[in-house]
Amino acid sequence: xxxxxxxxxxxxxxxxxxxxxxxxxxxxxxxxxxxxxxxxxxxxxxxxxxxxxxxxxxxxxxxxxxxxxxxxxxxxxxxxxxxxxxxxxxxxxxxxxxxxxxxxxxxxxxxxxxxxxxxxxxxxxxxxxxxxxxxxxxxxxxxxxxxxxxxxxxxxxxxxxxxxxxxxxxxxxxxxxxxxxxxxxxxxxxxxxxxxxxxxxxxx
Amino acid sequence: xxxxxxxxxxxxxxxxxxxxxxxxxxxxxxxxxxxxxxxxxxxxxxxxxxxxxxxxxxxxxxxxxxxxxxxxxxxxxxxxxxxxxxxxxxxxxxxxxxxxxxxxxxxxxxxxxxxxxxxxxxxxxxxxxxxxxxxxxxxxxxxxxxxxxxxxxxxxxxxxxxxxxxxxxxxxxxxxxxxxxxxxxxxxxxxxxxxxxxxxxxxx
Amino acid sequence: xxxxxxxxxxxxxxxxxxxxxxxxxxxxxxxxxxxxxxxxxxxxxxxxxxxxxxxxxxxxxxxxxxxxxxxxxxxxxxxxxxxxxxxxxxxxxxxxxxxxxxxxxxxxxxxxxxxxxxxxxxxxxxxxxxxxxxxxxxxxxxxxxxxxxxxxxxxxxxxxxxxxxxxxxxxxxxxxxxxxxxxxxxxxxxxxxxxxxxxxxxxx
Amino acid sequence: xxxxxxxxxxxxxxxxxxxxxxxxxxxxxxxxxxxxxxxxxxxxxxxxxxxxxxxxxxxxxxxxxxxxxxxxxxxxxxxxxxxxxxxxxxxxxxxxxxxxxxxxxxxxxxxxxxxxxxxxxxxxxxxxxxxxxxxxxxxxxxxxxxxxxxxxxxxxxxxxxxxxxxxxxxxxxxxxxxxxxxxxxxxxxxxxxxxxxxxxxxxx
DNA sequence: AATGAATGAGGTTTCATTCAT
DNA sequence: GATGAATGAAACCTCATTCAT
Numbered sequence: 001x002x003x004x005x006x007x008x009x010x011x012x013x014x015x016x017x018x019x020x021x022x023x024x025x026x027x028x029x030x031x032x033x034x035x036x037x038x039x040x041x042x043x044x045x046x047x048x049x050x051x052x053x054x055x056x057x058x059x060x061x062x063x064x065x066x067x068x069x070x071x072x073x074x075x076x077x078x079x080x081x082x083x084x085x086x087x088x089x090x091x092x093x094x095x096x097x098x099x100x101x102x103x104x105x106x107x108x109x110x111x112x113x114x115x116x117x118x119x120x121x122x123x124x125x126x127x128x129x130x131x132x133x134x135x136x137x138x139x140x141x142x143x144x145x146x147x148x149x150x151x152x153x154x155x156x157x158x159x160x161x162x163x164x165x166x167x168x169x170x171x172x173x174x175x176x177x178x179x180x181x182x183x184x185x186x187x188x189x190x191x192x193x194x195x196x197x198x199x200x201x202x203x204x
Numbered sequence: 205x206x207x208x209x210x211x212x213x214x215x216x217x218x219x220x221x222x223x224x225x226x227x228x229x230x231x232x233x234x235x236x237x238x239x240x241x242x243x244x245x246x247x248x249x250x251x252x253x254x255x256x257x258x259x260x261x262x263x264x265x266x267x268x269x270x271x272x273x274x275x276x277x278x279x280x281x282x283x284x285x286x287x288x289x290x291x292x293x294x295x296x297x298x299x300x301x302x303x304x305x306x307x308x309x310x311x312x313x314x315x316x317x318x319x320x321x322x323x324x325x326x327x328x329x330x331x332x333x334x335x336x337x338x339x340x341x342x343x344x345x346x347x348x349x350x351x352x353x354x355x356x357x358x359x360x361x362x363x364x365x366x367x368x369x370x371x372x373x374x375x376x377x378x379x380x381x382x383x384x385x386x387x388x389x390x391x392x393x394x395x396x397x398x399x400x401x402x403x404x405x406x407x408x
Numbered sequence: 409x410x411x412x413x414x415x416x417x418x419x420x421x422x423x424x425x426x427x428x429x430x431x432x433x434x435x436x437x438x439x440x441x442x443x444x445x446x447x448x449x450x451x452x453x454x455x456x457x458x459x460x461x462x463x464x465x466x467x468x469x470x471x472x473x474x475x476x477x478x479x480x481x482x483x484x485x486x487x488x489x490x491x492x493x494x495x496x497x498x499x500x501x502x503x504x505x506x507x508x509x510x511x512x513x514x515x516x517x518x519x520x521x522x523x524x525x526x527x528x529x530x531x532x533x534x535x536x537x538x539x540x541x542x543x544x545x546x547x548x549x550x551x552x553x554x555x556x557x558x559x560x561x562x563x564x565x566x567x568x569x570x571x572x573x574x575x576x577x578x579x580x581x582x583x584x585x586x587x588x589x590x591x592x593x594x595x596x597x598x599x600x601x602x603x604x605x606x607x608x609x610x611x612x
Numbered sequence: 613x614x615x616x617x618x619x620x621x622x623x624x625x626x627x628x629x630x631x632x633x634x635x636x637x638x639x640x641x642x643x644x645x646x647x648x649x650x651x652x653x654x655x656x657x658x659x660x661x662x663x664x665x666x667x668x669x670x671x672x673x674x675x676x677x678x679x680x681x682x683x684x685x686x687x688x689x690x691x692x693x694x695x696x697x698x699x700x701x702x703x704x705x706x707x708x709x710x711x712x713x714x715x716x717x718x719x720x721x722x723x724x725x726x727x728x729x730x731x732x733x734x735x736x737x738x739x740x741x742x743x744x745x746x747x748x749x750x751x752x753x754x755x756x757x758x759x760x761x762x763x764x765x766x767x768x769x770x771x772x773x774x775x776x777x778x779x780x781x782x783x784x785x786x787x788x789x790x791x792x793x794x795x796x797x798x799x800x801x802x803x804x805x806x807x808x809x810x811x812x813x814x815x816x
Numbered sequence: 817a818a819t820g821a822a823t824g825a826g827g828t829t830t831c832a833t834t835c836a837t
Numbered sequence: 838g839a840t841g842a843a844t845g846a847a848a849c850c851t852c853a854t855t856c857a858t
Binding site for chain 2: 029031111112113115116117118121125139142146147148149152153155156157159160162163164165166167168170171174184187188191192193194195196197198199
């Protein structure tokens with residue numbers, strides 16, 4: 001299943017349904033979303049959904065597949081553009097925030113539905129692992145460059161980074177007033193690198 | 205309504221149903237959990253559920269109310285035991301990890317259901333805010349003690365801390381092999397305080 | 409079952425439940441009335457109802473039995489007080505209107521529930537027949553007294569009278585503004601006796 | 613919404629369900645009728661009912677709307693055919709009896725359910741008022757024609773007429789032996805016009 | 817006798833999915 | 838391919854009735 005859209009009768013309609021579905025999922029949650037609502041939002045008949053997707057679960061599955069590739073492509077690309085570990089980390093965070101800001105529906109579905117639905121658990125683990133790999137690479141490079149300290153638990157650092165960005169996105173999603181998400185990247189990276197501790201008085 | 209169980213016909217049964225429900229929610233998710241399954245798990249008839257709770261939503265609501273108070277009481281208590289900001293932070297993280305490790309069902313429900321269900325959104329915001337307040341206090345104290353640097357965005361620091369701990373718990377929940385969660389507290393606090401950056405070469 | 413109250417453990421409570429039930433039936437309808445509501449209205453426990461009545465239906469059955477006897481006793485008594493057929497008819501109508509006006513709950517239950525519930529059909533027929541007998545007697549006497557014409561279909565006259573009074577009561581029950589029901593008796597009797605036709609000009 | 617059937621996916625099925633429902637309501641009463649029984653009687657699946665009607669109440673509402681228009685159209689038509697007030701009254705009564713005789717289910721539902729169910733009260737009042745208007749017109753005309761006496765309480769005459777016809781229909785519905793209902797019209801009208809009083813002895 | 821917590825059958829309603837057109 | 842009416846399983850919830858106290 002290289003590109004599920006290729007297998008579809010009509011790629012336009014496939015994407016239309018997918019986007020409509022994510023909109024409905026974002027607004028109502030996966031379980032409160034009905035196939036009828038999705039069909040109406042996509043401007044197709046209920047039955048048509050089943051020509052493109054096996055069932056309701058399958059829509060979300062396809063979405064994860066499709067959006068994930070797109071987004072991770074961007075992440076990888078942005079990371080590669082960085083000249084050093086610190087820049088790579090900054091680029092990743094920036095891209096992460098930017099992409100989620102750009103597509104609010106995607107953001108809601110990733111943040112809310114992804115962890116909730118047992119059915120997608122395995123899938124979500126993959127996503128997380130891809131992200132972790134990216135971070136892992138950066139950390140190792142940073143250590144080689146001596147900008148990141150040695151002796152860090154790499155797995156913990158990954159959670160440290162993903163967790164923070166996740167929470168930053170979450171807060172943004174639930175905020176009453178809309179502010180620029182991407183603009184927070186530098187402050188976040190600063191926290192990652194320097195922590196909250198006071199710089200130790202330079203001795204002697 | 206200090207303790208909702210007090211209003212109940214039979215507090216034992218109230219708690220039995222509550223615990224059973226959380227177990228079912230943890231295992232199957234809120235939406236896939238049926239009242240019948242909960243009743244069976246609690247060893248009561250379906251109708252009995254409705255003597256203690258208004259409906260399925262109400263069960264989760266009561267749980268949040270009941271568990272939250274308990275847990276936040278513990279958090280507050282542990283924070284107060286710390287002599288300085290750094291110790292307070294460490295105590296909070298330790299307590300957080302310990303409590304969630306102690307009650308896995310609670311952990312699953314908090315991590316997974318809490319954010320997903322629109323219905324509880326307002327409620328969850330309160331929870332988050334209580335947590336944020338606790339962290340905010342610690343940070344301010346730390347700045348007064350000059351162990352935390354000035355000029356931090358307090359709101360960002362809160363997300364930084366909650367996000368990380370959340371992700372650490374999430375990873376633990378989905379891990380195949382069980383390891384000790386509380387034991388990670390010191391490494392986490394170290395990351396918070398010192399970040400991942402290499403210590404600047406101590407100049408002479 | 410001469411007087412069901414006699415068989416009851418506690419005649420006071422028997423009547424309290426009965427009156428409470430009729431009140432609830434009148435307000436909510438038989439089917440929307442729950443045994444719990446009746447119990448609450450009567451100030452007894454749910455289970456207590458079943459010490460006095462076989463089941464929910466049985467309450468209404470007892471009511472019909474009890475109220476009917478009372479009311480028909482009054483009807484009979486009032487009819488007997490009349491010196492002639494016209495007066496007897498007038499007394500019946502007056503008593504009928506008065507009794508139903510006096511006990512609005514009873515009126516509602518008789519008018520609304522009685523015909524609706526198949527279960528009580530046989531019972532209702534008896535009621536109607538008792539009423540019909542009363543009217544029949546009066547008509548025959550009136551014919552003997554030559555105040556009512558011969559050649560009337562007695563059964564039709566009964567329906568004519570009961571139907572009219574019924575509708576008068578119904579209208580009163582649903583009226584927004586409360587007016588005196590009994591006061592309509594004379595106009596009704598006038599219609600019965602003289603119809604709506606213009607008196608033929610008494611020629612020659 | 614001239615004809616609700618027009619809005620329906622499949623007017624045939626709409627009417628099939630409606631008729632089936634009225635049959636079930638007539639036989640078992642509205643409250644004992646279940647959607648399942650109606651579906652079975654209509655030969656459709658339970659869920660199909662909800663494609664045509666919002667809920668069980670809605671079925672009865674639609675029925676009132678649909679049958680009422682039909683029946684009142686006939687009443688109006690028949691009244692208009694009469695050349696004078698007496699004939700108009702006779703035509704109304706005849707039509708009323710005929711229509712109810714023709715559709716026994718409708719008759720049962722109108723007589724029994726209509727008054728019982730609080731939910732439809734407003735609706736029923738409208739019905740009654742339409743009927744009352746018809747009678748009112750006839751009475752006024754009759755007074756102009758000097759066939760009906762002046763000084764009658766018009767509102768009482770309306771109740772007098774509807775009440776009687778109602779009771780005649782009721783009795784017919786509950787009778788063991790089936791007889792011709794329409795054939796009673798002339799005797800009823802005779803009672804309306806002349807009452808039960810003996811013609812005053814022609815003086816001189 | 818009186819209670820009222822517990823029961824569980826059965827009702828209404830929703831909605832993912834199918835399939836004849 | 839596209840439709841959307843129809844299906845019926847299964848969910849939630851109510852409430853008459855029972856029975857241990």
